[in-house]
Amino acid sequence: MFSGLIYQVAQVKSLKDDLLEIKSDYIPKIGDSIAINGACLSVVALNSHGFSLQLSQYTQESIALENYQQGALVNLEPALLANSRLDGHLVQGHVDGIGIIEQIKSVANQISVQIQAPPDILKLCIPKGSIAIDGVSLTLASVGAESLELVIIPLTFNNTLFKTCQKGRRVNIETDMLVRSVAHLLAKQAPMPTWQVLDALALAY
Numbered sequence: 466m467f468s469g470l471i472y473q474v475a476q477v478k479s480l481k482d483d484l485l486e487i488k489s490d491y492i493p494k495i496g497d498s499i500a501i502n503g504a505c506l507s508v509v510a511l512n513s514h515g516f517s518l519q520l521s522q523y524t525q526e527s528i529a530l531e532n533y534q535q536g537a538l539v540n541l542e543p544a545l546l547a548n549s550r551l552d553g554h555l556v557q558g559h560v561d562g563i564g565i566i567e568q569i570k571s572v573a574n575q576i577s578v579q580i581q582a583p584p585d586i587l588k589l590c591i592p593k594g595s596i597a598i599d600g601v602s603l604t605l606a607s608v609g610a611e612s613l614e615l616v617i618i619p620l621t622f623n624n625t626l627f628k629t630c631q632k633g634r635r636v637n638i639e640t641d642m643l644v645r646s647v648a649h650l651l652a653k654q655a656p657m658p659t660w661q662v663l664d665a666l667a668l669a670y
Contacts, residue, residue, distance in 0.1 A: 467500045467542050469553035469595075469602020471625050475501075475541040478514060480533050483525070489515040489541060498544040498558070502626070503600030503637040504528050505544075505558025527560050529635035532599075540600045540626050553602030554595040560637040561645070562586045564598070566630055567612060576622045577606070578615045578630075582638060587613065589640040589648055597639040601625050 478486040485506065493499060493516055497508045504527075506518035520533075533539065545551070564586070568579040580598065582590075590596060590608045597603070598615065606616040622628055630636075 466545050467505070467553075467556040467558055467600070468545055468549070468551055469556045469597045469600060470542065471540045471601060472542050474538050474624070474626060475515070477533055477535055477537045477539060479535050483520050483522070484509070485518045485520055485533060486512075487515045487518065487539070487541070491515075491541065491543065493543065500542040500544075500556070500558045500600045501539050502528070502532055503540065503556070503558060503597050503639055504560050524560075528637050529563050531635065532637075538626060538629060542600055554597075555642050556597045556600070556602060556639060557642055558600075559639060561589075561640050562638050564613075564636050564638045566632055566634045566636060568632065569627075569630060572616075574619070576617045576619070576627070578617060578627065579612050580615070580636065580638075581612045586638055586640060587611070589644050591641070591644060594644060595641045597637075599626055599636045600639075601627070 475487050475489040478488045493508045495508055498505050499508060499518060504524055506520060508516050509519045510517040562583050564580040564582040566578065567581050570577050587608060590605055590613050592605055592608055594605050595602060596605055603615045603617065605613055607614045617627060
């Protein structure tokens with residue numbers, strides 16, 4: 466489990482078959498879970514420049530794999546400890562889908578980021594709700610028919626991959642775990658009136 470608060474921006478040394486080598490001064494243990502661009506991966510080896518993680522075929526097919534190539538910068542977050550502060554939101558490290566950055570612009574003292582997303586992602590997005598983009602915990606400013614909008618403060622923008630992002634970049638998206646769970650359970654039940662659906666979502670929070 467993660468919080469969506471990025472520990473550091475690291476660099477990919479190599480990606481060969483299912484092994485991802487990361488250059489980092491962070492020292493994990495074999496078997497530790499680390500989120501790389503929001504994808505939860507397991508440490509399988511340590512070396513002088515950092516560590517290696519294994520990507521299953523399922524993970525490779527679920528993430529924006531082009532962002533894990535040699536030389537790429539990546540968001541890195543170690544798993545939470547049981548006594549850790551939760552300053553972001555609960556993030557599982559399970560990528561739900563891929564979005565595409567449509568626009569990045571400065572507005573007053575913040576940065577607005579527009580991301581095109583698939584319909585099955587957007588239906589799980591709630592204005593003012595939480596979302597993880599490439600592992601970064603963010604608040605949804607608005608949700609449209611084909612895209613979502615994020616408003617990011619300079620501190621977050623400058624200390625994550627967002628400072629290097631450009632229009633057209635694909636990004637990993639993880640929706641809010643509570644909303645996703647409630648939606649999944651409701652989908653298995655008989656149709657419910659809108660007010661009951663809203664009540665169920667409200668109880669999740």
